[in-house]
Amino acid sequence: MLADYAVRVEQSRGRRFPEPKHPYRNDFQRDRDRVIHSRAFRRLEAKTQVFTRRYSDHFRNRLTHTLEVAQIARTVAAQLALNVDLVEALALVHDVGHPPFGHAGEKALDAAMRKHGYFFDHNLHALRIVEDFELRYAAFRGLNLSFEVREGIIKHSHDYKADEFPELSEYLLDSRPPLEAQLIDLADEIAYTNADLDDGYESRLLQMDEIRSGVELFDRFYTEAEQTWPDVIEKLRFNESIKRMLDRFVGDLICNTQEQIRAAHAHSVEDVRNSRERLVLFSPEVEKERCQAKAFLYDTLYYSPSLDVEKKLGEQIITELFDFWVTKPDELPITYREKAEEEPLPRVVCDYIAGMTDNYIYDQYQKRR
Numbered sequence: 001m002l003a004d005y006a007v008r009v010e011q012s013r014g015r016r017f018p019e020p021k022h023p024y025r026n027d028f029q030r031d032r033d034r035v036i037h038s039r040a041f042r043r044l045e046a047k048t049q050v051f052t053r054r055y056s057d058h059f060r061n062r063l064t065h066t067l068e069v070a071q072i073a074r075t076v077a078a079q080l081a082l083n084v085d086l087v088e089a090l091a092l093v094h095d096v097g098h099p100p101f102g103h104a105g106e107k108a109l110d111a112a113m114r115k116h117g118y119f120f121d122h123n124l125h126a127l128r129i130v131e132d133f134e135l136r137y138a139a140f141r142g143l144n145l146s147f148e149v150r151e152g153i154i155k156h157s158h159d160y161k162a163d164e165f166p167e168l169s170e171y172l173l174d175s176r177p178p179l180e181a182q183l184i185d186l187a188d189e190i191a192y193t194n195a196d197l198d199d200g201y202e203s204r205l206l207q208m209d210e211i212r213s214g215v216e217l218f219d220r221f222y223t224e225a226e227q228t229w230p231d232v233i234e235k236l237r238f239n240e241s242i243k244r245m246l247d248r249f250v251g252d253l254i255c256n257t258q259e260q261i262r263a264a265h266a267h268s269v270e271d272v273r274n275s276r277e278r279l280v281l282f283s284p285e286v287e288k289e290r291c292q293a294k295a296f297l298y299d300t301l302y303y304s305p306s307l308d309v310e311k312k313l314g315e316q317i318i319t320e321l322f323d324f325w326v327t328k329p330d331e332l333p334i335t336y337r338e339k340a341e342e343e344p345l346p347r348v349v350c351d352y353i354a355g356m357t358d359n360y361i362y363d364q365y366q367k368r369r
Contacts, residue, residue, distance in 0.1 A: 002081055003080065004267045006179070028088075028148070031089040031145045032089040032092060034136075035096070035145075038096070038136070040129045047358060049102060050200075051307075060195050062098060068195060069095075073184055076257075080257060086149070100353075101317070112322040113350055128351065148178065161173065177273075197293065198238075214296040214300065215292060218242075218293070225244075252283050256281055314358075325349045329349075
């Protein structure tokens with residue numbers, strides 16, 4: 001049973017290219033399946049989340065992170081009586097626009113583009129992927145996803161201004177996204193905050209005393225774990241603490257969002273769209289706890305000197321290859337050379353690089369040294 005404020009698939013604004021209904025899957029389920037079977041989704045397996053392949057194959061990559069986001073988002077959506085099929089499709093597609101080498105790669109690609117008067121945005125690039133780059137169907141380019149999924153790709157984590165992005169006017173930039181799309185951003189925050197603490201500890205870049213002193217919520221749960229399981233190894237108490245942090249974030253997001261929906265008198269999707277603020281929110285107390293954990297990760301892990309060498313190498317590889325292909329476009333694959341006849345060359349080079357895995361771009365770099 002869906003809540004009155006949930007998106008209903010039968011009221012979807014449809015696909016860019018109309019298609020007959022499927023006999024046993026609704027449109028959002030088909031969107032989910034198209035994402036899973038796409039090349040861009042498969043490539044997430046070889047794209048950095050935080051740790052590159054040098055450390056271990058135990059740590060999260062973009063694909064495993066995406067699956068964790070989907071699990072959290074489905075759980076929350078079910079409790080809020082939202083459309084779980086739409087939520088799952090959005091969760092699975094939300095990171096397909098990321099380039100190789102994590103946020104360092106995104107930073108380098110954006111800097112390279114700005115030298116030519118353009119920019120890189122992974123949400124906008126994800127839209128280009130599902131609208132144009134994926135070639136699986138004879139009848140149309142792209143995946144021909146429903147409007148609601150395409151809108152969620154654009155609006156789940158960022159509010160684009162209509163006057164600055166007129167090319168996105170069809171996506172109702174003057175209104176809020178549905179709750180299904182709003183949910184993805186905070187499910188993403190929950191997933192990587194807890195996972196990066198876990199991977200940071202496993203990598204031994206983060207020490208137990210350091211985490212306990214820097215993240216009050218973790219310390220509180222760890223103290224409880226010590227009292228409950230005094231004889232188990234430290235790693236198991238750590239796991240219990242992370243599990244409880246995750247449960248606190250998820251439980252609070254469910255309860256506080258229900259309160260926000262009631263306070264806003266949101267009884268329909270249009271009420272959600274017309275609300276002054278987003279309604280999927282943590283309580284002030286838990287938002288403060290989440291921000292402290294995130295700040296700790298930035299201070300101690302994301303900017304760790306131990307990761308700096310590989311981040312700088314990733315930035316160097318992207319910058320040098322970008323300049324190489326802009327200078328020598330004849331070295332691009334034929335499909336991208338053809339695209340460069342219709343679109344600006346820097347944009348085409350950016351598209352080529354953004355689609356690469358860490359392994360593939362490193363191989364390309366080695367060939368040109």
